[in-house]
Amino acid sequence: MVAPIPPAVCDDPRGHNVKYFLRDCSGMVNCPKCTKDGLVVEKITVANHAKESCWPLGDETYYHCENPDCEVIYFTASGSRPLKISDIKTRVTFKERTSPRPLCYCKQVTEEDVINAIEGGAANVDEVRNITGIGGGGHCKFTNPAGRCCSRNYKPFIDLELKKRGKGGSDGIPMIVK
Numbered sequence: 001m002v003a004p005i006p007p008a009v010c011d012d013p014r015g016h017n018v019k020y021f022l023r024d025c026s027g028m029v030n031c032p033k034c035t036k037d038g039l040v041v042e043k044i045t046v047a048n049h050a051k052e053s054c055w056p057l058g059d060e061t062y063y064h065c066e067n068p069d070c071e072v073i074y075f076t077a078s079g080s081r082p083l084k085i086s087d088i089k090t091r092v093t094f095k096e097r098t099s100p101r102p103l104c105y106c107k108q109v110t111e112e113d114v115i116n117a118i119e120g121g122a123a124n125v126d127e128v129r130n131i132t133g134i135g136g137g138g139h140c141k142f143t144n145p146a147g148r149c150c151s152r153n154y155k156p157f158i159d160l161e162l163k164k165r166g167k168g169g170s171d172g173i174p175m176i177v178k
């Protein structure tokens with residue numbers, strides 16, 4: 001009898017094709033500022049979003065802090081030089097308090113775009129997608145500062161905004177990550 005596999009608590013981007021992990025599979029490291037678990041990100045993701053003033057990025061593995069209340073975006077295991085919001089060129093969805101808040105980086109769709117689509121008549125996720133183009137970009141490793149599929153950002157948001165207006169359904173959005 002094999003114990004049930006826990007939900008995907010580890011989002012190591014190197015394992016995009018793996019649905020479930022154990023927590024220790026990617027050697028998770030805590031954010032030096034907020035002490036929450038960080039998610040491994042590839043150097044190319046950090047390089048794409050960090051300002052040139054942060055160069056060189058060095059050889060350490062970088063982790064992404066997703067805590068909305070923490071100003072750190074990327075950090076390394078040594079904690080020697082965390083990259084904060086002010087070090088990053090890209091607006092990071094969960095760290096931003098003001099609009100525009102990006103939802104889908106590949107297709108450059110914001111929360112406001114989605115709300116406008118719904119208020120303009122979109123009654124379900126497919127219609128939101130048709131109007132805004134959200135999802136399916138497939139370049140999240142480069143465009144999303146978390147280095148992972150943007151559907152984690154936009155699916156819950158669209159669901160919530162539809163529900164608020166008595167609409168619904170989230171089927172049909174493909175989750176494409178390269």
Ligand SMILES: [Zn+2]
Binds near residue numbers: 032066072
């Ligand atoms: Zn943090």
